[in-house]
């Protein structure tokens with residue numbers, strides 16, 4: 001199943017979580033006008049009894065165009081914000097056991113981050129360069145604690161080599 005990229009817009013991403021970007025954000029001037037604060041871009045939900053932590057993921061380019069699995073983190077939101085300006089892409093899906101045809105492929109600009117709602121299926125990070133770092137705001141715990149995975153069989157595929 002060949003996925004077709006869609007632009008990452010607040011309304012198209014809303015069923016999966018929150019798009020994090022400065023456009024249309026409430027803002028105020030700081031430091032005598034030398035800075036602008038873009039306020040409350042997302043609200044973190046670390047899940048019951050947990051706190052949120054900040055981590056960094058260094059993603060490497062996916063080795064081929066075949067996407068064979070999805071993952072989810074049922075207990076908390078998961079916030080991913082690129083630390084460099086390169087565009088990137090993301091794949092998300094709804095449902096208890098989504099199939100390749102349920103997957104949506106979004107093309108994100110380098111100044112767009114996302115916050116997945118708890119339990120939203122997503123593919124591991126997909127970047128367009130060799131390596132890119134992302135700030136991750138996640139539920140405190142051991143790395144990958146609570147991660148669930150499913151296999152996409154048949155796989156979904158990216159529309160580029």
Ligand SMILES: NC(=O)N[C@@H](O)C(=O)O
Pocket residue numbers: 057059078122123124125
């Ligand atoms: N493996 C990987 O890139 N995972 C991320 O999507 C994440 O949510 O941690």
